[in-house]
Amino acid sequence: AYNVALSDWFNPPIIHRIERRAGKIRVEASDNVRVTKVRIKVLDEAGKVVEQGEAVQHQPAANPGWWEYAPHAEGEITAEAWDLAGNVAKASL
Numbered sequence: 001a002y003n004v005a006l007s008d009w010f011n012p013p014i015i016h017r018i019e020r021r022a023g024k025i026r027v028e029a030s031d032n033v034r035v036t037k038v039r040i041k042v043l044d045e046a047g048k049v050v051e052q053g054e055a056v057q058h059q060p061a062a063n064p065g066w067w068e069y070a071p072h073a074e075g076e077i078t079a080e081a082w083d084l085a086g087n088v089a090k091a092s093l
Contacts, residue, residue, distance in 0.1 A: 012087035016065070018079050020093070025069045027055055029081035029089070036082050038067040043076040050075055 013031040020026075029035045038055040055067035071077075077093040 011083075013081040013083045013089045015079055015081050015089050015091040018077060018091055018093040020077075023070060025055070025071055025077055025079075025093075026058065027067045027069075027079045027081070028065050029067060029079075030065045031081075031083040031087075033084055035065070035067075036084055038069075038082075039080045040069040040071070041078040041080075042071050042073045043078060045075070047076075055079075 011032045013029050013035050015027060015029045017028040018025065025040055027038050027040070029038055040053055040055050041049050042051040044050050051071055051073040053069060055069040058066045058068040060066075067081075079091050079093075081089045
């Protein structure tokens, strides 16, 4: 267990893909141990956050690694993924 925890500490999650599909934002993220949460931010043209929220895992058994969020606002998308060690990865669409 110690080696797994140490490995998780040194390996942040990876965001592989962000996509818009059917009115939802889908994020594919992975970690060597586990992604614990994915947060989505929607930004306006000036870079200000107009909406943010937690994504939920979409059919985790069938599609491991995929998280979904249904935004109410339009704009640039930023996704953040966390692991158990508190490491965070960020990506934008």
